[in-house]
Amino acid sequence: MPISRPLRPSDAPRPADSAQPSRRRLLAWTTLGAASLASAALAGCSGSAHAHGAAPEPSPSDAFSPAAPVDPKAIAALPSPSAASPLAVRGKPVYKVHDLLPDAPTDAIALTIDDGPDPHYTPQVLALLRKYDIRATFNVVGSQAHNYKDLIRQLAADGHTVANHTMTHPQPFSHRTGAQIEQQIANAQSAIVDAGAPAPTLFRSPGGDWSPAVFAAAAKYGMIPIDWDVDPRDWSRPGVPKITEKLMAARPGDILLCHDGGGDRSQTLDALKTVLPALKAKGLTFVTL
Numbered sequence: 001m002p003i004s005r006p007l008r009p010s011d012a013p014r015p016a017d018s019a020q021p022s023r024r025r026l027l028a029w030t031t032l033g034a035a036s037l038a039s040a041a042l043a044g045c046s047g048s049a050h051a052h053g054a055a056p057e058p059s060p061s062d063a064f065s066p067a068a069p070v071d072p073k074a075i076a077a078l079p080s081p082s083a084a085s086p087l088a089v090r091g092k093p094v095y096k097v098h099d100l101l102p103d104a105p106t107d108a109i110a111l112t113i114d115d116g117p118d119p120h121y122t123p124q125v126l127a128l129l130r131k132y133d134i135r136a137t138f139n140v141v142g143s144q145a146h147n148y149k150d151l152i153r154q155l156a157a158d159g160h161t162v163a164n165h166t167m168t169h170p171q172p173f174s175h176r177t178g179a180q181i182e183q184q185i186a187n188a189q190s191a192i193v194d195a196g197a198p199a200p201t202l203f204r205s206p207g208g209d210w211s212p213a214v215f216a217a218a219a220k221y222g223m224i225p226i227d228w229d230v231d232p233r234d235w236s237r238p239g240v241p242k243i244t245e246k247l248m249a250a251r252p253g254d255i256l257l258c259h260d261g262g263g264d265r266s267q268t269l270d271a272l273k274t275v276l277p278a279l280k281a282k283g284l285t286f287v288t289l
């Protein structure tokens with residue numbers, strides 16, 4: 001369900017994107033567009049378009065801005081991901097663990113962590129997950145993966161799932177042209193693989209903003225669209241007690257949404273310090289998607 005707020009100037013399609021792009025044109029968009037998009041003030045993963053919730057405006061203070069710009073030459077040099085193993089196009093994303101993993105334990109829940117890797121917060125989240133022997137699913141932004149390859153390798157080495165969350169996290173994502181949507185997904189896939197993680201098989205749209213074009217692009221690159229059903233809105237920094245309360249209400253089969261990038265995530269981190277052991281103590285089993 002696309003969010004309904006009007007396009008900002010930075011969201012307006014470029015003239016060059018309105019026509020069916022050639023491969024050369026896509027590459028030109030990649031080299032010229034990725035860096036400018038990466039440096040633009042892009043809203044963080046807000047959950048604003050999620051089918052289960054209201055549609056709040058992303059706060060400016062939650063604007064997603066990669067810590068360092070992406071070198072356009074480096075992006076252009078990334079290998080093109082293979083689209084040789086496309087999946088059937090889905091009409092909706094995965095909201096529940098057992099929709100994706102029917103054989104998972106009945107008490108399984110999945111923690112998903114979006115918008116990183118972040119050099120400040122991701123190592124702390126990783127240490128916490130290690131402490132409680134929990135594996136999570138990290139939906140990473142390609143530009144961040146490109147800038148922090150060591151963190152991507154660490155995620156994979158620790159047994160976490162690394163999933164595709166677009167190259168520069170543009171919102172509203174479903175308002176992009178088909179070519180832009182595909183390029184965002186393809187570039188992120190290349191950046192993640194280039195950083196040293198296995199090619200993602202899961203895709204999460206920024207803000208949970210889905211459309212037929214987004215589903216088609218994810219399927220083309222061999223990825224299943226994944227959403228969530230427990231959203232503590234940690235990106236809006238509602239306070240540690242509120243984040244904690246919402247996460248503690250998780251039931252078997254739920255997919256939990258948290259963020260380790262795109263802004264100040266200290267509240268998220270503090271909440272997870274109590275939530276992770278408490279959910280384990282309730283008998284829930286953390287699984288990766």
Ligand SMILES: [Zn+2]
Nearest residue numbers: 045114115206
């Ligand atoms: Zn996000």
